[in-house]
Amino acid sequence: MTSVVYSENEDRHATPEDYLSGGWSIRSWLLTVDHKRIAWLYAVSITLFFFFGSAAALLMRLELITPAGDLLSPESYNRLFSLHGIVMVWFFLIPSIPATLGNFLLPMMVGARDMAFPKLNLLSWYVYTLGGIFTIAAVIAGGVDTGWTFYTPYSTLFSNSAVLAAAVGVFIVGFSSILTGLNFVVTTHTMRAPGMTWGRLPLFVWANYATALIMVLATPVLTVTLLLIGLERTLGIGIFDPALGGDPLLFQHLFWFYSHPAVYIMILPAMGVVSEIIACFSRNPIFGYTGMVLSIMAIALFGFIVWGHHMFVSGQSLYAGILFSFFTFLVAVPSAIKTLNWTATLFRGRISFDAPMIYALSFLELFTVGGLTGIFLAALALDVHLHDTYFVTAHFHYIMVGGAVTAYMGGLHFWWPKLTGRMYSRGWATTAALALLIGLNLTFYPQFLLGYAGMPRRYHSYPDDFSILQVLSTLGAGVLALGYLLPLIYLSWSLRRGEKAGPNPWDAQGLEWQTPSPPPVHNFRETPEVNEGPYAYK
């Protein structure tokens, strides 16, 4: 790639120091508008929420070691799984890759100095934090027991828990997604460096762009829905209340109109990460770039017309069910194209098994299992048997934890040298990646069997026959915990002690690797000029 020097504006951009050397005062972090520092603000916040939500999960798994409900009361168990869901979905998974890696990398990958709206970017983090405070307040106020889905009429008419505080927290955090999405869309459209055409964008950018569109289009529907829940609970407006001619099912339609696309908010950026890693560690260009881009956009589009598959047994019309089932099967097509293209990228590649690659290959396995079991659930008749069982729990954990979290960890390990300028211990990273793969399968595979055998989700006690599988699952959760705690330790250690990584330790392609690690304040010393496509590996 060739470069051009700025002309008249050079004095404004010439910053020799990297973005971290600008100071460590609280002010320099809390008032920063640098997308790279904001990415760190998000990274720290979502890590806190992640361990918070994980603690809730661990308590549930401990309860489930024995068939009897002996550790927790049923009420506490309900509050724990609700908390786990709310925290993990809205305070970890939705912002995870976009708000951290996306925030850090998207401007760099398109060759820009920052996001289009740096102040909105900072605002989004403050909004996120405010939403988080309300959610924590809901926990202190005794927790919420509706599940993360806030289904009516229970949430509006009956539940005595802190529904309102939790709903306000989620309502607020939605605006932070909208702001992030808005910034991504505008940045991708208007901030690309000379020569960075749409056909030369890395797939990570495409994936985050598609995600941003979903954030912008789906989140406001959740906002209104939660507003209506709040009004229903406080004023009794009747929109979800049959006594006034309202309809509780209307809530489910509105909720899933957001919450199904939200699944793609979680998985699309993960697919972006995996594309970058697999290309780099097999030293091959991505197989079928155009097909990959079209698949990303198709998944984003189909995501909006499949929400009814959450409602096959809730009384929606059979014809709606058939349509939603058909569209859901359609999602499998672009997903399969992506999986096959990743596999084809590996073909005749010079594959090396560094930690990021182990995460990426784990993603392939876990996403395939999660995706294929999704096809079971898309089948109308089979869903009647599997609905609300552990099979569903296992399926979406394979996608969300196996897919989204694994890719997040992979991305973190891949770009860590760029983020910090330091390299972590490769041995420990490999150990942690393997612990994640083993732990995930051990935790969630038994849950497929449990669900198929008829164990319903959200119960704190169960018949003795399910005992072995439940114990295996809890055992897996322990291994999984190791896979999350280890990186916390060795990555923190590497911040000070890790060896210097240099600008491009993986010998990777992409604009972000052409600038020093950690990058300068405005990302590039000279505005890059792009004259070839991504993934120019030989």
Add this chain to the structure above:
Amino acid sequence: MPTSNSGRSGESRPEVQFDDMEQQRHAGLLGMWVFLLTELLLFGAIFASFAILRVRHGAVFAEAAGHLDLSLAAVNTALLLSSGLTMALAELSAGARLRRATIGWLQATMALGALFLAIKGFEWYSEFRHQLMPVLGLPFHYSSALAAPGEQPVAAVAELFFNLYFIATGLHAVHMLVGLGILAVMLALARRWRRPDRIDRQLRIAGLYWAFIDVVWIFIFTCFYLLRA
């Protein structure tokens, strides 16, 4: 953030992340379009809910709509559409660098918007007086000539209609207030008239938002007022 706008020549320099003013202008406009997409889905969820319930309770909703003041709403529609025109003229004036015309058209737009809100407030007040405001535990009395078509009493379904009406018009009024706030800032900037190119650019972004509020009102007017018995 250290924006390096120098006012000497009256022309702005772009913010640090942009290469030139054209890029900054494009990003600002696109940002507002994307934001309006969000707003569209926000109101869309309410209109979709209304449509479903309107179909389900056709007769009761149609009769309840008859209790709304169509003539006041028609006046309001005329006011808001006129404000769309004055706003467009304000944008054109700023584009032509005409300070006094910009200020004048902005003031006209704000006056029309404020009048709209005043009439809307009066309408709400008269609904409150007729005990048609079922919020905050206020009394709701509704008598109907209809026989209950479904399981619910007619008055209960009418209450649902009025609740939806207050949510939709209330949310619209909040947007009007935000719009008036934006216009107030733009008016202050136009009075000072430093960097007219920036005023021109920002006014076009504000104009998009104002036009959107207009469009939403037209849908509210149609759904709630015109679909009557």
